[in-house]
Amino acid sequence: MPPISSHFLELFDAAGQARGVHISAELWSRIRDKALPILERALYELDPSCRPQPEERPEPVAEWESLLAYWDFTYPPAYDVACAHCGASTPDWRADEPRRFRLRGANLGGLVTFQCQSCKSLILKKHFKKHLTVECLPYVERCS
Template identity: 40%
Template sequence: MNDHVRELYDKDGNLIGCLLTAEAWQSVGDKVKNLLGIKEEPAQAPEPIHEWDTLKEYWDFNYEPDMHVHCECCGSSTPDWQQDDPRKFRLSSATLGGMVTFTCLECQAKVLKKHFKDEIVTECRPFQDKDKRLEARY
């Protein structure tokens, strides 16, 4: 295993770090990260764009699909959430019943758009740590 670790020194002979081969890192990387308390961000689930597309396909509300999203918690808003680059809101879910939820990428609040026959009711739920814990499971 000695070949797999190379200690790096500066010109004065002070140890500044060490380099592992890819093979070594693959075998111990997770343990090292655990020991150092480094947590990897859980991979984010992809946006369920298909749910939104399905909702649009079966759209039977008395108005056109509305792309506007506004976060009451931090004031962030967009005329069309799918067009922002970088994105301001991330789609979390969209049901056929017309419940569409977003995550505000500014303040992590949940923005709910409830589509009723004649109107959209928007709700904003501030980010809470316990939600984060649930989302962090993997």
Template identity: 40%
Template sequence: MPDSLQLLYITDDDRHIQAVQIPWKLWRKIEPLARPVLDPFMKPDFEEPVEPLSAFEEFLHYWDFRYPYSPAVSCPHCGAATQNWRDDLTHPFRLANANLGGLLVFHCRACGATIRQKHFRDHMAVEHTAPKT
């Protein structure tokens, strides 16, 4: 094998092979064969659930409370806050649940706390659960 195509074996303290480093020229030749095998390993272990935006839209559609809806969300646990959870580019809160009964549930991306906005006929109450440690 030419010097430019030498393989480098990376071992642990017990000299067990942990990885093999291959030259770029060789990788370009074998990538089409290797990619289907490697792709499943390249995906993240956890995919964040999709926000239930259709349930939220339904919640807004039937809004008939005595006060206007406010998109502001704040985390009583860590203090993270936004004036509009939908339009904030940093998206500090992820909508986890929405229902016609007036409940909106958010997860704080900063600390992992759960924030529940309970919309009643004449007021909104906020509850939260601290993140699991």
């Protein structure tokens, strides 16, 4: 590649360290479709915060309401949620705006799951007939 071109120019600082690249609009239009996926993958590795957030599905509140409608445990329902990993907590997850914890699922067997919005940990509240147990699992990023 020629060292100086109106279409491609590598930029260096006074110490000779590479600082960037300038690509003309014409060159970019020719390579964009092939180069952009490669650049995005590299960018997401260098700076994960640049990743687009996946679309969040709505909280399954109807599942929670079904659990409450058929509640036959020996204790009242608890609305408090706490994350053992980052220390976030709330006395009533339903009242928070914005949400500190998002309801991920609830079933008639008594399992209710939440996701911490601070550290993305998963909080499992397991309702048994006479007692409740709580587990907090750290967030694990899935490979795609």
